[in-house]
Amino acid sequence: MEPHRKRQAIYAALCCAAAVGIGHVAQLGSGTPGAAPNTQPAATADAGLVEAHSLLEAVRRTLDPDEQQAISAMPAAVTTDETADAGSTCGRALHTELRPGALVELALAATCDAGRTVTISHGGLTFEEAVGADGTLSVAVPAIAAAAEFTVTFEDSEALTAFVMVPDANHFDRVALQMERAAALSVHALEFGARPGTSGHVSPQDPKAPMRAVRAFGGFLTQLGTPEAQRAEIYSFPSRTTRRDGVVRLHVEAEVTEANCGRSLNAEALQTRKGGGLRRIEVVVDMPGCEAVGETLVLKNILQDLKIAAN
Amino acid sequence: MHRFLVALGAAATVILAGFPAAAEPATLTSRSGGLVLEGEILGFDGEIYRIDTIYGVLSVAGSEVTCAGEGCPGPEDYVSDFMISGAAESGAVLMPALLEAFAEREGYRITRREEDATHFTYLLEGSESLPAAEVRFRVTSSDEGFADLLAEQADIALSFREITARERGLALEAGLGDLGRPERSGIVALDALVPIVALENPLTSISIEDLAALFSGETSDWAALGAPLGPVTVHARTPAAGLSETFARRVLAPRGLTISPNAILHRSPADLADAVAADPFAIGITTFSERGNARALPILGQCGHQAWASRNTLKTEDYPLTAPHFVYTPARRQPPVARAFLAYLKTTDAQRAIREAGFVEQLLAEIPLAFQGDRLAKAVLNTGAEVGARDLRRLVGALEGGRRSTLTFRFAEGGAELDAQSRANVALLAGAIADGAFEGRTILFAGFSDGQGDPRSNRGLSLRRAEAVRDAVIEATDRAALETVSIAAEGFGETMPMACDEDAWGRFVNRRVETWLRPTPP
Numbered sequence: 109m110e111p112h113r114k115r116q117a118i119y120a121a122l123c124c125a126a127a128v129g130i131g132h133v134a135q136l137g138s139g140t141p142g143a144a145p146n147t148q149p150a151a152t153a154d155a156g157l158v159e160a161h162s163l164l165e166a167v168r169r170t171l172d173p174d175e176q177q178a179i180s181a182m183p184a185a186v187t188t189d190e191t192a193d194a195g196s197t198c199g200r201a202l203h204t205e206l207r208p209g210a211l212v213e214l215a216l217a218a219t220c221d222a223g224r225t226v227t228i229s230h231g232g233l234t235f236e237e238a239v240g241a242d243g244t245l246s247v248a249v250p251a252i253a254a255a256a257e258f259t260v261t262f263e264d265s266e267a268l269t270a271f272v273m274v275p276d277a278n279h280f281d282r283v284a285l286q287m288e289r290a291a292a293l294s295v296h297a298l299e300f301g302a303r304p305g306t307s308g309h310v311s312p313q314d315p316k317a318p319m320r321a322v323r324a325f326g327g328f329l330t331q332l333g334t335p336e337a338q339r340a341e342i343y344s345f346p347s348r349t350t351r352r353d354g355v356v357r358l359h360v361e362a363e364v365t366e367a368n369c370g371r372s373l374n375a376e377a378l379q380t381r382k383g384g385g386l387r388r389i390e391v392v393v394d395m396p397g398c399e400a401v402g403e404t405l406v407l408k409n410i411l412q413d414l415k416i417a418a419n
Numbered sequence: 420m421h422r423f424l425v426a427l428g429a430a431a432t433v434i435l436a437g438f439p440a441a442a443e444p445a446t447l448t449s450r451s452g453g454l455v456l457e458g459e460i461l462g463f464d465g466e467i468y469r470i471d472t473i474y475g476v477l478s479v480a481g482s483e484v485t486c487a488g489e490g491c492p493g494p495e496d497y498v499s500d501f502m503i504s505g506a507a508e509s510g511a512v513l514m515p516a517l518l519e520a521f522a523e524r525e526g527y528r529i530t531r532r533e534e535d536a537t538h539f540t541y542l543l544e545g546s547e548s549l550p551a552a553e554v555r556f557r558v559t560s561s562d563e564g565f566a567d568l569l570a571e572q573a574d575i576a577l578s579f580r581e582i583t584a585r586e587r588g589l590a591l592e593a594g595l596g597d598l599g600r601p602e603r604s605g606i607v608a609l610d611a612l613v614p615i616v617a618l619e620n621p622l623t624s625i626s627i628e629d630l631a632a633l634f635s636g637e638t639s640d641w642a643a644l645g646a647p648l649g650p651v652t653v654h655a656r657t658p659a660a661g662l663s664e665t666f667a668r669r670v671l672a673p674r675g676l677t678i679s680p681n682a683i684l685h686r687s688p689a690d691l692a693d694a695v696a697a698d699p700f701a702i703g704i705t706t707f708s709e710r711g712n713a714r715a716l717p718i719l720g721q722c723g724h725q726a727w728a729s730r731n732t733l734k735t736e737d738y739p740l741t742a743p744h745f746v747y748t749p750a751r752r753q754p755p756v757a758r759a760f761l762a763y764l765k766t767t768d769a770q771r772a773i774r775e776a777g778f779v780e781q782l783l784a785e786i787p788l789a790f791q792g793d794r795l796a797k798a799v800l801n802t803g804a805e806v807g808a809r810d811l812r813r814l815v816g817a818l819e820g821g822r823r824s825t826l827t828f829r830f831a832e833g834g835a836e837l838d839a840q841s842r843a844n845v846a847l848l849a850g851a852i853a854d855g856a857f858e859g860r861t862i863l864f865a866g867f868s869d870g871q872g873d874p875r876s877n878r879g880l881s882l883r884r885a886e887a888v889r890d891a892v893i894e895a896t897d898r899a900a901l902e903t904v905s906i907a908a909e910g911f912g913e914t915m916p917m918a919c920d921e922d923a924w925g926r927f928v929n930r931r932v933e934t935w936l937r938p939t940p941p
Binding site: 300301303354355357377381382383387388389390391392393394407408409410412413415 | 528529771
C-alpha cells in the first residue's frame with residue numbers, strides 16, 4: 109500500500125468522536141436527550157483505543173513536523189463503528205473519510221433523527237442539512253484548513269465532532285458565500301478569461317467535478333445545505349498545482365425575485381488568504397425595487413478575484 | 420450572525436439623519452463652567468460634538484465639555500462616518516482590501532453593503548474601547564474624487580494622478596488647505612501604465628511612438644506594426660480617469676496627439692483588461708496591478724532596449740510609465756477611525772496587505788550587483804569616444820560588493836525637481852535609517868545622466884543631482900540616526916545607461932540617482 113492510501117485509511121479509522129459531555133466516546137451512543145449515558149464493554153473500547161493509538165503512531169512516522177504536531181493535538185479517538193450502536197437503538201455516529209479535492213465526506217448515521225435538520229459547521233462555514241428517511245446523511249465538505257474540525261449539531265443541541273488531517277487542503281484556494289434561507293445569491297467563477305456559459309465558467313448551473321481540480325484543470329463548486337435552509341456555496345481552485353497564469357474572476361449573482369425585491373439580502377463571504385488565514389466579512393446586498401423582478405444583479409467585488417501564478 | 424447588522428445599521432442611520440432620533444435637547448458645559456451651549460446634538464464621533472445652537476451649528480471638543488440632558492449620546496452612539504471617493508484603479512480592489520485588513524487587525528467585525536455599481540459601504544462594528552465606523556466608498560475616477568473633496572462630499576480622495584494646479588487652487592479657496600503639501604497627500608502603492616494585448620496577439624513589444632499612433636487613431640491596422648492584417652481595436656479608460664490623463668500627458672500630448680474618438684472606453688481597468696483579453700485585435704492601456712488575463716507588452720526603445728514592468732522596475736522606476744496611487748486628505752479634522760486608517764496605510768502590516776491584493780508596496784528591496792549583468796554589459800558597450808575604460812573602472816570599483824536598493828530618485832520632466840515617487844522615497848529612506856535598517860553600512864548616492872551633451876559636464880550634473888538627493892535625505896533624517904550610517908555621493912555621468920538616449924523616455928530613465936549599500940570599512 110502506498111503511503112498516501114495508507115494515511116487515508118488511517119484517518120478514516122481515527123475519525124471523529126469526542127462529543128458533548130465529559131469527553132468519553134461512550135456518550136456518543138446516547139441518542140435520546142436525558143437518557144442515561146450508555147456504557148459499553150470496557151474491553152471493546154480499550155481494544156479500539158489501543159488500535160487507534162498504534163495507528164496514530166504509524167501515521168506520525170509518515171508525516172512532516174507540522175502535520176505531526178496537528179496529529180498530536182488530536183484527542184484520542186476511536187472509530188464510531190464501535191460506539192454508536194452499542195446498547196442503544198437511537199445511536200448517533202459520525203464517520204469521516206477523505207475524498208479527492210481535499211473534501212471530507214461526513215457520513216452520519218442517526219436512526220432516530222430521520223427527517224430532522226442537523227447543523228454542520230466547519231472552519232467558519234455553517235449550513236443545515238436534513239437527515240434522510242433511512243436515518244443517514246452523507247455530505248462532502250471542502251476542508252478549509254489542513255487540520256479540519258467538523259461539528260454536527262442535532263435539533264436537541266447534542267453535537268458530534270470529528271477532527272481530520274487533510275494534507276492537501278492547502279493546495280486549494282477556497283472561496284465561500286453562505287447565506288440565510290432563500291437568499292437567491294450564487295457564486296460564479298470565470299477562469300482565465302472564460303466567457304459566461306463557456307467551459308471555464310463554474311457556477312451552480314455547471315459546478316464541475318472535484319477531479320477537475322485534482323488534475324489541476326480548473327476549479328469546482330460545492331453546494332451545501334438544502335435550499336430552504338442556511339446554505340453555502342464554495343468555489344475551490346487548485347492554486348498550488350495549477351500550471352496556468354492569470355486571473356480567476358469571481359462574482360456573485362443575485363436574482364431579483366418577488367420575495368426579495370426592495371429588500372436587503374444578508375450573506376457572509378469567507379476566503380482563504382495567500383499568506384494564510386481567512387478573510388471573513390458579512391455582506392448586505394440592497395436589492396432593486398420590484399419593477400426589476402426577473403433581472404439579475406452581478407456583484408463583482410464581494411469576492412476577491414484569484415490572481416494565479418503558476419508554480 | 421445578522422443581529423449586529425440591524426443594530427449598527429440603526430446607529431448609522433441615526434447619525435446620518437441627525438443625532439439623536441428624537442430631537443431631545445442637550446447642554447454642553449465647559450470644564451470651567453464659563454461656557455454653556457444648549458441645543459440639539461447633531462453628531463458625536465467620540466471626540467467632537469456637533470451641536471445646533473442659536474448661534475448656528477458648532478463643533479465642540481468632547482474633552483473640553485460635559486454633556487447633560489436627554490439628547491446626550493451614549494458610548495454606543497459613537498460612529499466615525501467618512502467617505503472615500505475617487506479612482507477605480509485603487510478604489511475597487513486595493514482600498515477595500517486595506518480597509519478590511521485594518522479593521523481585522525483592530526478587531527472590528529466587518530460588513531460590506533453593496534448599494535449600486537459605484538457605491539458600497541463598510542460598517543465596522545467596534546466595542547466600548549473601539550469606536551464604530553461607517554466608511555462609504557464612491558468608486559469612479561480621479562477627477563470625481565477631487566470634485567467630491569471640493570464639494571465636501573468626500574473626506575479622502577483617491578487619485579491615479581497628481582493633483583493639478585487648478586484643483587490645488589480650488590482646494591485652497593475652499594479652505595481645504597494646500598493639497599500639494601506632503602502632509603495632505605501620500606502614495607499608497609506603486610503602479611504603472613502597461614500596454615496589453617490578448618494572448619493570441621503576435622506583438623511582443625511596442626514603442627512609445629507606435630503606442631501613440633495606435634491610441635490616437637493615426638494607425639488603425641495591425642499591418643503597420645508588422646503583424647498580420649486586421650483592424651486595431653483600442654481600449655482605454657474614461658476621460659475623467661487619472662489613467663487617461665497620465666497616458667495623454669506622457670504619451671499623446673508630447674506628439675501633439677489626442678485619444679482616438681473610436682477608442683472603446685471602460686469604467687474600470689478590470690473591465691478593460693477583460694475586453695482586451697477576449698479580442699486578439701485589441702490593444703489596451705491598463706495598470707500593472709490589473710492586467711487580468713491579457714499579456715503585458717514591454718516598451719521598446721529606439722536602440723532596441725525593452726523596458727518590462729515588474730515589481731522591481733516599478734520600485735526603481737527603471738520602467739518609464741510608472742504612476743503611483745495617491746490619497747489626498749483636506750486640512751480639516753478627520754473622524755478618529757479615518758485618522759487611524761490613514762496612519763495604518765504607512766505600516767508594515769499594510770504593505771503586506773497591499774502585496775496580497777496584487778499591488779506593489781513600497782517596502783525597500785535590494786538587488787546585488789551580480790544580478791545586474793545586463794546593465795554592466797550596457798555600460799561596457801557604451802564605452803567609446805566619450806566614455807573611457809577609466810570611467811568604467813571607477814564605476815565598477817565604487818559599486819562592487821554593493822547592493823542596489825530599489826530606492827531610486829528621478830526628476831520630473833525637464834527639471835531638477837524630484838518626481839512624486841522619488842519625493843516619497845526621501846521620506847522612506849529617512850524612516851529606514853531611523854529604524855536602523857542601514858546601521859554600519861555606507862549609503863552611496865550614485866548619480867547618472869543621459870548621454871546628451873558633453874561627458875564632462877554630464878559627470879558634473881550627475882554629481883550635483885546625487886548631492887542634492889543626499890542633502891534632502893540628510894535634511895529629512897533624525898540627527899542621532901544619521902550617526903549610525905556613512906553617506907556619500909558620486910557622479911558617474913553617462914557611464915551606465917538604462918535605456919535608449921534616442922527616446923525622451925529613455926533619457927528620463929537614464930537621468931537618475933541610485934542608492935547603493937555596502938558595509939562601511941572599519
